[in-house]
Amino acid sequence: MKKQLLAVLFGSALVLGACGGGGDNGADDATENGGEDQTEEQTGDNGDTGDGGGETAGGVNASEAKKYFKQSCAGCHGADLSGNNGPNLQTIGSQYSKDQILNIIKNGKGAMPGNMASGEEAETIAAWLATKK
Template sequence: MGKSSMYIASTILFLAIVVGFTYWLSTTEEHAGSEGSHGEQTEDSAGGEAEKIFSQNCASCHGENLGGGAGPALEAVGGKYSKDEILGIIKNGKGGGMPAGVIQGKEAEMVAKWLSEKK
């Protein structure tokens, strides 16, 4: 390989590294933008996650848009119950229709907080 070919090959390799690093850096910044300063979820991403959990576990009874169905509407549930009261209903169930523990742990807390903001 001549000096010219070596120069071209090393230039291509250098550019590939720069492009790869730039791509990696941009995806890292996008990911960091959706989390807090210590890898924690921001309010917006937590709300989106809570909505996703609700959609997967609760919407079949309470409606995709919180409008109700087999279960009551939850559009303004935060005006009636606090976050802790909603969490208690999620954990323990209510009446004969709401089963206990449909969602649990951190997910239940996220959904309770999200629903408590519906007023």
């Protein structure tokens, strides 16, 4: 029984540790992700071309949104939005509106804790994710 309890506690700590973060200054991001970030910036998300930054069709600053997402969300949802421990977000905008996504970021949903991002960061992430259709 003690072994099972320890296994559950260890597993929980591992999952929660992966979802935390945000304290990284981003200096090693390209090497930690095997260079994925460089490719994403060059090709954009979902096949769009360009530098991956600037304004999107929805009027969202994609480079800022990606920066905030990387700090607060990529640990669970993956740098490419494909999902690691958390669900795939590549087409989340077809399921939820910006306001619904913002509500999930602020209040959590399922295993996701609330307040993973707040204020302008949460707004920017939600607006960007809402464009992912």
